[in-house]
Amino acid sequence: MPAWLDTHLVSLLNGLAIGCLLFILAIGLSLVFGMMDVLNLAHGVLFLTGAYLAWSIAGADPSWAGFLAAIAAAAAVGALAGAILSLGTERLARRSHLDQALLTLGAALIAADALSAAFGDDVHAVNPPPGLDGSILLFGKAYPVYRLSLIAVGLALAGAVHWIVERTSLGALVRATVADREMVSAIGVDERVVKVVVFAIGSTLAAVAGVLGAPVYGAGPGLDAAVLILALVVVVIGGLGSVRGALVGALIIGQIETLGRALFADLASFVLFGALALVLIVKPKGLFADSGRSRS
Amino acid sequence: MNRPGWGALPWRRWGLLAALALALAAAPLVLAPYAVTTLTRILVFALLAVSLDLLVGYTGLPSLGHGAYFGVGAYAAGWVAIHATASAPVTLAVAAAAGGLVAVFAGLVAVRARGVYFLMLTLAIAEIVQQLAESWHDVTGGSNGLYGIPAATLGGNALVGDQPVYWWVLAVFAAGILVLRAIAASPLGDTLRGICDNEARMRALGYRVYLYKLAAFVIAGSIAGLAGGLLAAQQRLVTPGDLGLGTSIPALLAVIIGGEGSLWGPCFGAAVVIVIRDYLGSTLGGHGSLLLGVVFVAVVYLLPGGLARAIRGRT
Numbered sequence: 223m224p225a226w227l228d229t230h231l232v233s234l235l236n237g238l239a240i241g242c243l244l245f246i247l248a249i250g251l252s253l254v255f256g257m258m259d260v261l262n263l264a265h266g267v268l269f270l271t272g273a274y275l276a277w278s279i280a281g282a283d284p285s286w287a288g289f290l291a292a293i294a295a296a297a298a299v300g301a302l303a304g305a306i307l308s309l310g311t312e313r314l315a316r317r318s319h320l321d322q323a324l325l326t327l328g329a330a331l332i333a334a335d336a337l338s339a340a341f342g343d344d345v346h347a348v349n350p351p352p353g354l355d356g357s358i359l360l361f362g363k364a365y366p367v368y369r370l371s372l373i374a375v376g377l378a379l380a381g382a383v384h385w386i387v388e389r390t391s392l393g394a395l396v397r398a399t400v401a402d403r404e405m406v407s408a409i410g411v412d413e414r415v416v417k418v419v420v421f422a423i424g425s426t427l428a429a430v431a432g433v434l435g436a437p438v439y440g441a442g443p444g445l446d447a448a449v450l451i452l453a454l455v456v457v458v459i460g461g462l463g464s465v466r467g468a469l470v471g472a473l474i475i476g477q478i479e480t481l482g483r484a485l486f487a488d489l490a491s492f493v494l495f496g497a498l499a500l501v502l503i504v505k506p507k508g509l510f511a512d513s514g515r516s517r518s
Numbered sequence: 519m520n521r522p523g524w525g526a527l528p529w530r531r532w533g534l535l536a537a538l539a540l541a542l543a544a545a546p547l548v549l550a551p552y553a554v555t556t557l558t559r560i561l562v563f564a565l566l567a568v569s570l571d572l573l574v575g576y577t578g579l580p581s582l583g584h585g586a587y588f589g590v591g592a593y594a595a596g597w598v599a600i601h602a603t604a605s606a607p608v609t610l611a612v613a614a615a616a617g618g619l620v621a622v623f624a625g626l627v628a629v630r631a632r633g634v635y636f637l638m639l640t641l642a643i644a645e646i647v648q649q650l651a652e653s654w655h656d657v658t659g660g661s662n663g664l665y666g667i668p669a670a671t672l673g674g675n676a677l678v679g680d681q682p683v684y685w686w687v688l689a690v691f692a693a694g695i696l697v698l699r700a701i702a703a704s705p706l707g708d709t710l711r712g713i714c715d716n717e718a719r720m721r722a723l724g725y726r727v728y729l730y731k732l733a734a735f736v737i738a739g740s741i742a743g744l745a746g747g748l749l750a751a752q753q754r755l756v757t758p759g760d761l762g763l764g765t766s767i768p769a770l771l772a773v774i775i776g777g778e779g780s781l782w783g784p785c786f787g788a789a790v791v792i793v794i795r796d797y798l799g800s801t802l803g804g805h806g807s808l809l810l811g812v813v814f815v816a817v818v819y820l821l822p823g824g825l826a827r828a829i830r831g832r833t
Binding site for chain 1 (some may be wrong): 579582627630631633634635637638639641642643645646650762763767769774805807808810811812814815818820822
C-alpha cells in the first residue's frame with residue numbers, strides 16, 4: 223500500500239462516514255427545496271433533536287433496544303415536525319420564498335432554545351450500541367466499527383433513496399414536482415399533500431441522522447448550526463433537488479472536513495470555501511442540477 | 519420604486535428628527551449608567567441593521583451572514599488599537615476598510631446567486647469566517663477572543679466611561695446613517711431599487727447588475743465593519759461569537775421586525791432585538807432567543823413588511 227494512503231486511510235474513512243451521515247441529512251433539505259422552494263433552516267435543529275433523543279432515551283451507553291427506540295422516536299418526532307413546518311410555510315405560500323425561510327428560522331430559534339433549556343449547555347457524549355463500540359484492525363490500523371457501519375447504513379440509504387426516486391411512481395411524482403410543479407398540479411395531483419409528505423420524510427431523515435450521528439458528534443448546543451451549514455454547502459455544491467448531487471456533494475464535503483483538516487490543518491475552512499466558490503463559478507446551479515430549469 | 523422612509527424627508531419631519539437627535543444626545547445626562555450602555559449597544563446594532571437593510575430591503579439580497587463583516591471590522595479595530603494606535607478615527611477607518619475588503623471577496627462569489635440561494639451562500643461564508651477567527655490564534659486570540667483592547671482616544675483624550683463612549687458612538691452612528699441615506703437617495707440607490715424590483719428589466723436596460731450588486735454588498739460590508747469598530751471601542755473585547763450566527767440572525771431579525779426598505783424601521787427593530795435579548799432575556803432566565811423567535815414568527819405571519827409598513831399603512 224502506498225505510504226500516503228497508509229498515512230491518511232483513517233482520515234479517508236472518517237470522511238466517508240461523515241459524508242454518508244451528511245447525505246442522510248442533506249437529502250431532505252435538497253428535496254424540500256428542490257420541490258417546494260422552501261429552504262428549511264430548521265433542518266439543523268431537527269438533527270440536534272435526534273441527537274438529544276438518542277442521549278435521553280438510549281443514554282450514554284445505549285443498549286440495542288434503547289438505540290432502536292431512539293431511532294423510532296426520532297422518526298416520529300421528525301415526521302410530526304416536518305408536517306407542522308410544511309403546514310406553517312404553506313400559509314405563507316403566496317408570499318416570497320424568503321418569508322417561508324424566515325419562518326423556519328424563527329421556528330429553529332424557538333426549538334433550539336427549548337432544547338438548551340431542557341438539556342442544558344453541556345455536550346452529552348453517546349456511545350455506539352454494543353457490538354459496534356469496538357475497533358477492528360484495518361490494514362494494520364485500529365478503526366471504530368461504528369463508523370464502518372455508518373458508511374454501510376449511509377450507502378444503503380443512498381441506494382434506497384435513489385431507487386425510490388428513480389424507479390417508483392412516488393419517485394416519479396417527486397421528480398415531476400421538482401421539474402414543473404404547476405404541471406403536476408394541473409394533472410390533478412394535490413401538491414400540498416406531496417409537500418407535506420416530502421417535508422415529513424425529509425425531516426424524519428434529518429432527525430434519524432441526528433441519532434446515528436450522536437456517537438460521532440454527541441449532542442450539544444451549536445451542533446444544529448454547524449450541521450445546517452454543512453448540509454447547505456452540500457446542497458449548493460450538489461445542486462438542488464438532485465439525489466446524485468446530494469450524495470456527491472456529501473462525499474466531497476465529508477472528505478474536506480476530515481482529509482482537508484488532516485492535510486491543511488488551519489486552512490480547512492479555506493478549502494471548504496474554495497470548493498464552494500469553485501463549483502459556483504464553474505456551475506452556478508450546482509454539479510447535478512437539471513439544466514432545463516430556471517429558478518430564482 | 520415608491521418606498522417612503524428612505525426618500526426625501528418632508529420638511530415638517532425635520533423638526534421631529536431634530537428633536538429625536540437632541541433627545542438621544544441628552545439621554546446620558548438623565549439615564550442610569552446601565553441604560554446608557556444598553557443604548558450604546560442599540561446604536562451599534564442599529565447601524566449594523568441599517569447597513570444590512572441596504573442589501574435586504576434595497577437590493578433584494580437577503581444576507582444571513584452579515585455579522586461576518588461586523589466582526590471582521592471589530593477584530594481589525596481591536597488589533598490596530600492593541601498593536602498600532604488607539605486613535606478612534608484610525609481604528610474605525612481600518613474597521614470599515616477591513617469589512618469592505620472581506621465583502622469584496624465574499625461578494626465576488628455570493629452576489630452571483632439570488633434569493634434564498636444568496637441566503638445560503640452568505641450563511642456558509644460567514645461560518646467559514648468564524649472558523650477562521652477561531653483558528654487564527656496569533657491574530658484573533660482564538661476562541662478566547664481579542665482582549666485588552668485599550669480605550670479609544672480622540673484628540674489625545676481617552677474615551678473612558680459610559681458617557682464619552684456613548685457620544686462617540688452616537689456621532690459615528692449619525693454619520694453612518696447619513697452616508698447610507700445619501701447612497702439611497704443617489705442614482706446608485708435608484709438602480710439598486712430597480713434591481714430589487716425587476717432585475718431582468720434592469721439587465722435589459724444595459725445595467726451591469728452584477729457590479730451594482732457587488733457595490734451594494736461592499737458598501738454594506740464596509741458600514742457593518744464600521745459598526746464593528748464601534749463595538750470594539752465599546753466592549754473592548756472581541757470574540758468569535760461577534761461574527762457568527764449569534765450576530766447575523768439578530769441583525770436580520772431587526773431588519774425584518776422593523777421593516778425592510780425603510781431607514782428607521784431597522785433602527786427600531788434593532789432596539790427591540792437588543793432589549794429582548796439583553797434586557798428581557800436576563801429577567802426570563804436567559805431565554806431571550808426563545809422570545810425573539812416568538813416575536814419573529816409573529817411578525818413574519820402577522821406583519822409582512824414589518825413595523826414600518828404596519829405603521830405607514832395606518833397613517
